[in-house]
Amino acid sequence: MIQLTASDVGKKYRREWVFRHVDLQLTSHSSPTGPANSFTFVGPNGSGKSTLLQLLSGALPTTEGRLTYTFQGTTIPTDTWFQHVTIAAPYLELIEELTLREMMAFHQTFKPFKTGLSLDEAADRMRLSHAIDKEIKFYSSGMKQRVKLGLAFFSQAPVVILDEPTSNLDRQGAAWYHEQVQTLQPDQLLLIGSNDPAEYEFCANVLDVMQWKK
Numbered sequence: 008m009i010q011l012t013a014s015d016v017g018k019k020y021r022r023e024w025v026f027r028h029v030d031l032q033l034t035s036h037s038s039p040t041g042p043a044n045s046f047t048f049v050g051p052n053g054s055g056k057s058t059l060l061q062l063l064s065g066a067l068p069t070t071e072g073r074l075t076y077t078f079q080g081t082t083i084p085t086d087t088w089f090q091h092v093t094i095a096a097p098y099l100e101l102i103e104e105l106t107l108r109e110m111m112a113f114h115q116t117f118k119p120f121k122t123g124l125s126l127d128e129a130a131d132r133m134r135l136s137h138a139i140d141k142e143i144k145f146y147s148s149g150m151k152q153r154v155k156l157g158l159a160f161f162s163q164a165p166v167v168i169l170d171e172p173t174s175n176l177d178r179q180g181a182a183w184y185h186e187q188v189q190t191l192q193p194d195q196l197l198l199i200g201s202n203d204p205a206e207y208e209f210c211a212n213v214l215d216v217m218q219w220k221k
C-alpha cells in the first residue's frame with residue numbers, strides 16, 4: 008500500500024501564496040481487487056492544481072509544511088520518491104527527436120513497464136503501432152498525448168499522476184483514456200488535476216483546491 012501525507016503544506020511563488028494549510032492523506036486500496044483508488048484536484052485556472060500535483064510528485068519543494076511518503080509500511084526518503092511516481096502533464100515534454108520505439112526504450116531505463124509488456128504491445132495499446140518508428144515530432148497533438156498517457160499507464164509505478172489527461176484528445180481518444188484508467192491496478196494510486204468533469208467521472212474523491220486559498 009502506498010500513502011502520501013501532506014501536513015500543513017503551503018507553496019509560495021515570490022510573495023504570493025498559491026495555497027496554504029493543505030492536510031491530506033492519500034492512500035491506495037489495501038484490497039487486491041477492484042480499480043485503483045483515485046483523487047482528483049479541481050479548481051479554476053490558476054488555482055494551483057498543477058502546483059499541488061508537482062509538490063506531491065516531489066518535483067517541486069514545499070514552502071512550508073511536510074510531505075511524507077510510505078510504501079508497504081516503510082517511509083521513503085524524499086530524494087528517491089520520484090522513482091515511485093509516473094506523471095503525464097502538458098508541461099512535461101516528450102523527446103521529439105526520438106521515435107516512439109526509442110522513446111519507450113529510453114523511458115524504461117528509469118521507469119520499467121509492467122511485467123511482460125513489450126514495446127510493440129505498448130505501441131499497440133497506445134493505438135500507435137503504425138507510427139512506432141516515426142519521430143515523435145511528426146505526431147499530431149492527440150498522438151503525443153496518447154504517448155504521454157501510455158508511458159504513465161504502462162509504467163510499474165505505485166503513483167500515477169495525470170494533469171489535464173484528455174487535453175488534445177478527440178472523443179475516441181477520451182474513450183481510450185477511460186479504458187486505460189480501468190487497467191490501473193488496485194495497489195496503484197491515481198492523482199488527477201482537472202477542469203473537465205468528463206475526465207474524472209469515475210473518481211469518488213474530488214477535492215477543490217480553492218478550500219486551501221483562504
Ligand SMILES: Nc1ncnc2c1ncn2[C@@H]1O[C@H](COP(=O)(O)OP(=O)(O)OP(=O)(O)O)[C@@H](O)[C@H]1O
Nearest residue numbers: 020021025050051052053054055056057058059202
Ligand atoms: N514557476 C512559477 N513562478 C511563479 N508563479 C507561478 C509559477 N507556476 C505557477 N505559478 C502561479 O501559481 C498559480 C497556480 O498555478 P497552477 O499552474 O498550479 O494552476 P492550475 O490550477 O493548474 O491552472 P490551470 O487550470 O490554468 O492549469 C498561478 O497564479 C500561477 O501564475
